[in-house]
Amino acid sequence: MPHDPSAAPTRVQPAPGAMVIGGGPAGLMAAEMLLAAGHPVTLAEAKPSIGRKLLMAGKSGLNLTKMEPFDQFLDAYPNPGPLRPMLERFGPETVRDWAEALGQPCFTGSSGRLFPEAMKASPLLRAWLDRLDAMGLARHTRWRWTGWECDALRFDTPEGERVLRPGATVLALGGGSWARLGSxxxxxDLFRARGLEITPFLPSNAGLLVDWSEHMTRHFGAPLKNVTFRAGQMENRGEAVISARGLEGGGLYPLAPALRDGHALVVDLLPDIAVETLAERLSKPRGKTSRSNALRKALSLTPAAQALLMEMARPLPHDPQTLASIVKTLPIRHAGLRPLDEAISTAGGVPMAALDGLMLKALPGTFCAGEMLDWDAPTGGYLLTACLATGRQAGLDAAAWLER
Incomplete structure (x- = not known):
């Protein structure tokens, strides 16, 4: 809804250039593009420090991106259409070049995932902030955006309330998970109060809640390695961990969209063995060997996989063909995905239909980037790459707006 600037209160202060709200990867990349175009930038971050979620994600190894052919890379996104042009301009190779230009040499792991040699996020973030500071970035922490006042932006700051009117605004406010880190x-709620459309947040890259029986307790923390998970039309081969609350891990996370839609989850415990071969193994006479020992030898399952089979399919059928089919398509009873704030990321947010490029149609001069946009991606570098790519594009678009 348009507002008459003359109706704004006199306490509104002009802010030269652009404001970027949110100090995560998308916000920092937007700020860099604006600064590189010669525009002053003020960055406001609600938390006491910049990049808290990035630092947490990089604690055990910062996965920057996935080095693979672009069409294969794009296929990892459930709805890649709106992201495609941005990822074409800032995809895996560009992410690597960008990180190395910050003095962070990278290496590609056996799975194709790209990591900085330092592994942690802190050296990269320090180098990035040093570069942005040298370019003239004015950054403020503990500045929480509290909404609009006419066409200006209102902030709670350590010095009291500030109301600023920049020439352009980039919002990079994150999704709805990891609240303690800023998202x-x-x-x-501020968008809804302004009459702007929002798609409800949904958990993504989240563990699965399972109410285990007591016999699973000794397997808590054990990995299920090299299995294939399927839900609806989606499948993924990887690893998951049996935890006290259920299942979690990179092998399961990409199936979140199908699980959210209510599709059943099955797991192939032996993806390298055909069901016919497995049935043939199970048909062999066991002689004096107990059934449990015969099954253990025939299936060669890890203790964790065998426990999962017994948990979900006990009593096991005696017919070899039926049992082989169960091993290959073991149904997993569960109570849905973990709660929103326990998810690694979220779907939902600002719908792409509400944007012209990355500018809000209802608020010309205001651009959105990063996880606050309604897109989804699995872990493995895809999330971070899209945050950087959308932040870059929002910064370029905001710079073009200022120049017009």
């Missing part, structure tokens, strides 16, 4: 999703 609390509260901004969605």
């Amino acid at each position: 609390d999703g509260i901004w969605a």
Whole structure:
């Protein structure tokens, strides 16, 4: 809804250039593009420090991107259409070049995932902030955006309330998970109060809640390695961990969209063995060997996989063909995905239909980037790459707006 600037209160202060709200990867990349185009940038971050979620994600190894052919890379996104042009301009190779230009040499792991040699996120973030500071970035922490006042932006700051009117605004406010690190999703209420459309947040890259029986307790923390998970039309081969609350891990996370839609989950415990071969093994006479020992030898399952089979399919059928089919398509009873704030990321947010490029149609001069946009991606470098790519594009678009 348009507003008459003359109706704004006199306490509104002009802010030269652009404001970027949110100090994660998308916000920092937007700020870099604006600064490189010669525009002053003020960055506001609600938390006491910049890049808290990035630092947490990089604690055990910062997975920057996935080095693979572009069409294969794009296929990892459930709805890649709106992201495609941005990822074409800032895809895996460009992410690698960008990180190395910050003095962070990278290496590609056996799975194709790209990591900085330092592994952690902190050296890269320090180098990035040093470069942005040298370019003239004015950054403020503990500045929480509290909404609009006419056409200006209102902030709670340590010095009291500030109301600023920049020439352009980039919002990079994150999704609705990991609230303690800044992605609390509260901004969605500010959008609704302004009459802006929001798609409800949904958990993504989240563990699965399973109510285990007591016999599974000794397997908590054990990995299920090299299995294939399937839900609906989606499947993924990888690893998951049996935890006290259910299942979690990179092998399971990419199936979140199908699980959210209510599709059943099955797991192939032996993806390299055909069902006919497995049935033939199970048909062999066992002589004096107990059935449990014969099954253990015939299936060669890890203790964790065998426990999962017994948990979900006990009593096991005696017919070899039926049992082989169960091993290959073991149904997993569960209570859905973990709660929103326990998810690694979220779907939902600002719908792409509400944007012209990355600018809000209802608020010309205001651009959105990163996880606050309604897109989805699995872990493995895809999330971070899209955050950087959308932040870059939002910064370029905001710079073009200022120049017009």
